[in-house]
Amino acid sequence: MTPLDFEARYDAEWRELEGLLDRVLKRTKPKAPKEPLRGERIAALYRRACEHLALARARSYPAYLVDRLDRLTADAHQVIYQQRDVGMAALWRIASRDFPRAVRADAAYVWIATALLVLPTAVFAALAYSSPTLILSVVDAATVAQFEQMYSRSGDAIGRTRDAGGDWTMFGFYIRNNVGIAFQCFASGLAAGLGSIFFLVYNGVLFGAIAGYLTERGLGGTFYSFVVTHGAFELTAIALSGAAGLKLGHSLLAPKRRTRAQSLVQAARESVVIVYGVTAMLVVAAAVEAFWSSAAWIPEGVKYGVAAVCWLLVFAYLCLQGRHAT
Amino acid sequence: MARAVLDTAVAAETPEGILLELRPAGIAARFYALLIDWFIRLMIAYAAAIVGVFMGGFGTGFWLLLLFLLEWFYPVVFELGRSGATPGKSVVGLKVVMDDGLPVTPAASFTRNLLRVADFLPFAFGAAIVSMLLRSDAKRLGDLAAGTLVVHQPQRPPRWKLDDVAPVTPVLPLGPSDQAAIVALAARAPTLTGERLDELAALAASVSGDAGRSGASVTRRVLGVAQWAMGKRA
Numbered sequence: 001m002t003p004l005d006f007e008a009r010y011d012a013e014w015r016e017l018e019g020l021l022d023r024v025l026k027r028t029k030p031k032a033p034k035e036p037l038r039g040e041r042i043a044a045l046y047r048r049a050c051e052h053l054a055l056a057r058a059r060s061y062p063a064y065l066v067d068r069l070d071r072l073t074a075d076a077h078q079v080i081y082q083q084r085d086v087g088m089a090a091l092w093r094i095a096s097r098d099f100p101r102a103v104r105a106d107a108a109y110v111w112i113a114t115a116l117l118v119l120p121t122a123v124f125a126a127l128a129y130s131s132p133t134l135i136l137s138v139v140d141a142a143t144v145a146q147f148e149q150m151y152s153r154s155g156d157a158i159g160r161t162r163d164a165g166g167d168w169t170m171f172g173f174y175i176r177n178n179v180g181i182a183f184q185c186f187a188s189g190l191a192a193g194l195g196s197i198f199f200l201v202y203n204g205v206l207f208g209a210i211a212g213y214l215t216e217r218g219l220g221g222t223f224y225s226f227v228v229t230h231g232a233f234e235l236t237a238i239a240l241s242g243a244a245g246l247k248l249g250h251s252l253l254a255p256k257r258r259t260r261a262q263s264l265v266q267a268a269r270e271s272v273v274i275v276y277g278v279t280a281m282l283v284v285a286a287a288v289e290a291f292w293s294s295a296a297w298i299p300e301g302v303k304y305g306v307a308a309v310c311w312l313l314v315f316a317y318l319c320l321q322g323r324h325a326t
Numbered sequence: 327m328a329r330a331v332l333d334t335a336v337a338a339e340t341p342e343g344i345l346l347e348l349r350p351a352g353i354a355a356r357f358y359a360l361l362i363d364w365f366i367r368l369m370i371a372y373a374a375a376i377v378g379v380f381m382g383g384f385g386t387g388f389w390l391l392l393l394f395l396l397e398w399f400y401p402v403v404f405e406l407g408r409s410g411a412t413p414g415k416s417v418v419g420l421k422v423v424m425d426d427g428l429p430v431t432p433a434a435s436f437t438r439n440l441l442r443v444a445d446f447l448p449f450a451f452g453a454a455i456v457s458m459l460l461r462s463d464a465k466r467l468g469d470l471a472a473g474t475l476v477v478h479q480p481q482r483p484p485r486w487k488l489d490d491v492a493p494v495t496p497v498l499p500l501g502p503s504d505q506a507a508i509v510a511l512a513a514r515a516p517t518l519t520g521e522r523l524d525e526l527a528a529l530a531a532s533v534s535g536d537a538g539r540s541g542a543s544v545t546r547r548v549l550g551v552a553q554w555a556m557g558k559r560a
């Protein structure tokens with residue numbers, strides 16, 4: 001069979017498939033209402049086109065013919081094997097099962113990341129409390145003054161009395177800032193885990209030094225009542241994103257019985273589930289921080305009570321949710 | 327195969343047993359796409375800032391939220407769309423696919439775009455540039471971890487335009503691979519300049535009995551042999 005015979009014999013099938021694919025991919029504007037799309041027809045024509053492509057290649061048919069079949073099968077392949085798992089069901093599956101399971105599966109990384117965040121916090125809190133001037137080697141004087149003003153008990157302090165618009169501004173700011181930090185903390189783990197370690201320790205040092213300093217200045221009450229509620233989500237989320245980053249880095253350093261590339265792909269696939277959860281937690285944290293933590297009219301007792309419930313809920317969720325097969 | 331050594335094409339096998347040819351996009355094409363996407367994002371952020379100014383604190387909050395979404399989710403949203411490409415990539419003719427040629431999954435798209443941060447290290451996308459230049463499939467670190475490829479969208483090949491060429495019976499016996507080579511030359515004819523086509527046809531002139539000569543008439547006779555190989559007879 002010559003190429004021309006081949007083309008003449010099967011051209012009708014190819015045209016039909018091209019037409020169907022154009023309709024699926026919405027490349028052509030539907031002029032008149034046509035008969036409904038039939039998936040099995042596309043699949044059947046696709047398999048035929050695959051056969052024709054294999055024949056055309058084996059017989060060294062001209063390039064334009066092979067290219068046409070190549071393109072046709074590639075398009076059909078994309079349509080037939082499309083995965084559409086971005087719906088509500090997928091989100092619910094991640095929240096109710098996959099995320100807490102992924103955290104528990106990587107408990108070792110989570111503990112290491114927690115230690116990398118908490119130990120510098122504790123050390124620098126103690127240091128800054130005993131020698132307050134240390135704060136100046138962590139942040140500059142203007143920032144210190146700003147923090148002091150933020151958490152002072154005077155009525156006009158920033159973040160204590162502001163209008164609804166101000167709350168929204170801070171919500172946007174917290175989302176961009178905090179989720180950005182978490183994403184960086186995760187992604188920089190690709191550098192053999194060093195980036196994650198850096199961001200965890202850096203944030204620990206910063207938080208610890210400021211907490212220690214403000215406590216020493218007698219502003220601890222306002223500070224702790226401010227951070228304690230959203231901290232349940234935010235600090236946990238930062239630690240978890242660091243853990244996911246450490247997992248990435250470790251997969252490169254110790255690929256075990258895989259190649260480094262395979263090991264990295266596997267680790268990324270598993271740890272990105274944690275990053276989904278972290279993103280959601282940080283959105284919650286930003287909402288709490290903007291609309292609840294900063295509300296001056298809520299008594300501190302209530303805030304501590306709510307905070308205790310939040311911490312308990314977060315730990316219970318991460319430890320217990322999704323243990324049973326569903 | 328000598329071709330496999332020089333070519334950057336990646337073959338992905340489908341369950342139907344055929345090989346899809348994926349053509350990974352190099353650093354230049356991807357850089358242009360990145361520039362276009364940056365420009366679009368800048369324009370969106372700028373337009374939103376103008377609107378936001380009139381909405382007070384709520385507007386500022388909304389703007390910061392939008393910046394966050396543009397920064398991290400702009401590529402994800404577009405890559406999961408029908409074309410599998412951000413507007414910048416569409417303009418340059420690129421798309422993102424999985425290593426096996428399938429459409430990119432949500433998890434993979436999210437991963438490769440999150441890891442852009444790591445690709446940026448130590449500065450100005452240093453890691454991405456090194457990785458893309460070292461690999462024949464031009465993957466950056468995010469692509470490595472997500473198992474994705476950025477490929478050229480297949481172009482519609484130019485139509486075969488030899489209907490006006492009269493078939494010529496070859497003076498030599500031609501094997502299948504010889505015939506394929508002549509036909510491939512004819513298929514490429516629309517994309518070549520006249521001079522280059524003459525040059526290439528002169529190399530094959532012996533098939534029409536014109537060995538050692540060149541020129542438009544020789545080219546026409548060689549293309550006539552291609553017509554013959556395609557199945558046309560005088």
